[in-house]
Amino acid sequence: MRSFSILSFLILSLFSCKQAVNEPDAYTEIPWVSIDNVEGLMKKKSKNVIVDVYTPWCGPCKLMDKRTFTDQSTIDLISKNFYPVKFNAEGPEPITFKGKEYTNPKYDSAKGNRRNYPHQLSAFFQVRGYPSIVILDKDLNIIHKVSGYKSPEQLNEILGEFITS
Numbered sequence: 001m002r003s004f005s006i007l008s009f010l011i012l013s014l015f016s017c018k019q020a021v022n023e024p025d026a027y028t029e030i031p032w033v034s035i036d037n038v039e040g041l042m043k044k045k046s047k048n049v050i051v052d053v054y055t056p057w058c059g060p061c062k063l064m065d066k067r068t069f070t071d072q073s074t075i076d077l078i079s080k081n082f083y084p085v086k087f088n089a090e091g092p093e094p095i096t097f098k099g100k101e102y103t104n105p106k107y108d109s110a111k112g113n114r115r116n117y118p119h120q121l122s123a124f125f126q127v128r129g130y131p132s133i134v135i136l137d138k139d140l141n142i143i144h145k146v147s148g149y150k151s152p153e154q155l156n157e158i159l160g161e162f163i164t165s
Contacts, residue, residue: 026076027075030084032052032086035097035121041083042138046138047082047138047164049083050085050159051086051087051133051136052064053131054130055089055090056113057115058130058131060131068152068155073156074156077159081159082135087119087121088119089119089121089127090104091119092104092107097140105120107119125142126142127145127147131148135159135162138164
């Protein structure tokens with residue numbers, strides 16, 4: 001009986017580990033992750049990172065959410081090859097990135113979803129306009145940035161240059 005219990009435990013453990021490591025065969029949406037979680041994910045599987053730097057008031061940002069990030073080819077390309085991060089460039093949340101905490105000390109909650117002060121991480125990424133896509137390598141160093149609305153075809157072409165195996 002004890003051997004059966006141990007064997008059952010081992011089989012269940014292996015099955016659970018296999019499921020945790022494997023990615024789904026198909027995605028229906030981009031599995032956005034928090035920038036705070038990227039370093040932990042990199043320890044499990046190393047990939048480049050795509051950061052969608054947006055603001056709540058930005059029309060082209062909303063258009064990218066509606067058209068580009070819902071396109072199935074873009075969903076597949078990003079989901080399978082990158083850790084995708086959404087980052088509110090004017091948000092109030094403190095963020096730890098590469099061992100350093102970034103904040104938005106001038107954030108004004110009374111402004112709601114209107115223009116606000118930029119987050120310190122926006123300055124680190126040297127973002128000058130919205131939306132911006134920042135691509136980070138496996139060591140979380142900036143390897144490419146692009147600003148402005150991108151169609152699915154445009155974004156896929158740009159990202160295709162940064163797919164690693």
